[in-house]
Amino acid sequence: MANARTIAQAIEDAAKTAPTRGFRFVPESGVPGTRGVTETSEASFSFTAIERASARYGGALQALGLRKGDRVALILPANEDFVLCFFGAIVAGIIPVPIYPPLGPGQLQTYLDNTRHIVEKSGARALITPAKIKRLLGTVQSACPALEQVVAVEAIRESMEALRPEKITLDDIAFLQFTSGSTSRPKGVSLTHANLAANLACIMDDGLAAREGDVGVSWLPLYHDMGLIGFVIAPLYYRVPTVYLSPLLFLKRPITWFQTITRHKGTIAYAPNFAYALCLKRIREKDLEGIDLSSWRVAGCGAEPIRPETLETFASTYAGVGFKKSAFVPSYGMAESSLAIAFSNLDQGPKVLALDGPTLWSEGVVKLADDIPPRSGLDNPDTVVRLVSCGRAFPEHQIRIFDPDxxxxxxxxxxxxxxEIRISGPSVMHGYWEDVERTREAFAGPFLRTGDLGFLHDNELYICGRIKEVVIVNGRNYYPQDMEWEASQVPGVRKGSVIAFGSRHPSGIEADRERVVIAFETQDAHDMAQTQRISKEIRKSVQDGLGLTIDDVVALPAGTLPKTSSGKLQRAKTRTLYEAGELTDQAPTKREGSRLELAKHAARSQLSYFKLAVLGGRRKREE
Incomplete structure (x- = not known):
């Protein structure tokens, strides 16, 4: 592979060739220019400073007794802590294992169980986290014999230990990327420096055509692939200045994303579908004063089902402040392929197919709406399914569709x-960390099995759903995403908070068929008359749109449905809780309130970490 480099080499190259460029970190209090936030509030690290700080952090990790090939778990809410500690591990040859931080007081036991699983599976010898989180992790350390120490990041910041250089090759494991666990317990994806170098070329050269003057802007969590690979490692390799907001700041005030793009003339920013919908819901017209999105040339969308209606409404709503619909780049990717699998064409905008829904659902065959005579019922718009193209395979990579069997x-x-969508190429992992059985299950011949359903049309990829989540009724396949979309149109249903799934009775006359269940969140969960109305309308909406009868509709308070750390709905877990009669037990207490209140609590917690780091720690700012 031409010009392939390790991350450690990329750090050195960036410091030499673009010493004054680098990364900026927006504080939790907001972007400069807002009330009480000054220019100096943003922490700034040039690539030269990143090289120096990485060596210092790497030396601190070595001083803990860690050696090349050892694993170190990172639970670091502050973006600058995460970036420097991650790179510090890399330059020392230590394998970082990113883990998401606790998001609030709710479901703490679930968080600790998940953290124990990752720490134990990775065999991490040390875990780095802020002092406040360290106090929560006593049970994790006692349950993981290989975990020798949990260290406060405050001590790592102050360390002045020199780095002992290590020889790092393209074949070495760069880091372990644990899957988000939306369908099963998280698995450790082993990514080599060669895997990453191949995928970064796909992203930056073939996908985004990175150019002089590009500026990245991201609020995406750095402990997941899109945020970490797409907006930390890729910009480092290609020396693209990048500005970071915390995820919780975006969730609390989505307008800060637009303000940061405006302030820094951002050209590349990515987000899942829900984030574009959140902007439409939460950004008011008066918030747009002074906003200019005309510099935004790549508005990527991926990580969850992409709804054409969301992108179209976003484009029309913000055209008045310079946003161009052609900037949208719908994409498809997964951790097992480093990150990116396919990008749609630049400057094209969303390419949408209108399909005959009944044929797609019952036969698995694609028939365009224009190809079906009106007598088939396609004059009824409810039978039409609109899907967004995710583009073509990258050079040296393949995308093929196979019968799942x-x-x-x-x-x-x-x-x-x-x-089933299957892929191959140099970006694809060699396997899951120390898990031969699951690695063997993940491959069929030379191809990685994605577990996703889709099809090719004009050699472009379209996603339909996941194999294990398809609901089969009377021999006909239904995709949960389509049921969820129909249900989400009903007034009173919280957007992005609907889960559809199939469930079987353990015994009795209905044990031989799959029942269809929809669980949804609403702010009116305690108003019986309202939930009955909403449930009735959901049944009607799905019946009218898909011709499918729903067996059970479950209304839940906001913040109840289980989601992964990256915000993906967990259908398998929801089904398990439902069948155990425990789904309604997941409802947050009155004290916890809605998901928004939980986000506010987490934002306050992260702000305290930030203040502790900057004010209490009195660390030296590296320019």
Whole structure:
């Protein structure tokens, strides 16, 4: 692979060739220019400063007794702490294991169980976290014999230990990326420096055509692939200045995303579909004063089902402040392929197919709306499904569609046939960390099984859903995403907070068929008359749109449905809780309130970490 480099080499190169460029970190209090926030509130690290700080952090980790190949877990809410400690581990040859931080007081036991699983599976010898979080992790250390120490990041910041250089090669493991666990317990994806170098070329050269003058702006969590690889490692390799907001600041005040793009003339920013919908819901017209999005040339969208209606409404709503619909770049990716699998074409905007829904659902065959005579019922818009293209495979990579039962990957399906999406190429992982059985299950012949359903049309990829989540009723396949979309249109249902799934009775007359269940969140969960009205309308909406009868509708308070650390709905966990009769037990207490209140609590917690780091720690700012 031409010009392939390790991350450690990329740090050195960036410091030499673009010493004055680097990363900026917006404080929790907001962007400069807002009340009480000054220019100096943003922490700034040039690539030269990042090289120096990485060496210092790496020396501190070595002083803990960590050696090349050892794993170190990172639970670091503050973006600057995370970036410097991650790079410090990399330059020392130590394998970082990012773990998401606790998001609030609710479901703490679930968080600790998940953290124990990752720490134990990775075999991490040390865990780095702020002192406040360290106090929560006593049970994690006692349950993981390999975990020798939990160290406060405040001590790492102050360390002046010199780095002992290590030889790092492209074949070395760069870091372990644990999957978000939306369908199962998190698995440790082993990514080499060579995997990353291959995928970064796909992203920055082939996908985004990175150019002089680009500026990245991101609020994405750095402990997940899109935020870490897409907006930390990729900009470092290509020396693209990047500005970071915390995820909680964005969730609390989405307008800060627009303000940061305006202030720094951002050109590249990515987000899941829900984030574009959140902007539409939470940003008011008066907030747009002074906003200019005309510099935004790549508005990527991925990580969850992409709804054309969301992108179209976003484009029309913000056209008046310079946003261009052609900036949208719908994308498809997954941790097992480092990050990116396919990007749609630049400057094209969303490419949407209108399909015959009944044919797609029952036969797995793609028929365009224009190809079906009106007598088939396609004059009824409720039978039409609109899907967004995620583009084509990158050079040296392959995307093929196979029957899910094809264990050899020798006979790909033809275009316009729905099947399992499988991929191959140098970006694809070699396997899951120390898990031979799950690695073997993940591959069919030379192809990685994504577990996603989709099809190719004109050699472009369209996503339908996940294999294990398809609901089968009377021999016909239904995708949960379509049911969720229909349900989400009902007034009173919280956007992005609907889960549809199939469930079986353990015994009795209905044990041989799959029941269809929809669980949704509403602010009116305690108003019986309102929930009955909403539930009735959900049943009607799904019946009218898909011709499907819903067996059970469950109304829940805001903040109840289980989600992964990256915000993805957990259908499998929801089904398990429902079948155990425990789904309604997940409702937050009155004290915890809604998800927004939980986000506010987490934002306050992270702000205290930031203040502790900057004011209490009195660390030296590196320019």
């Amino acid at each position: 094809d264990v050899t990957s020798e006979h790909p399906l033809e275009e316009r046939k729905v099947g």
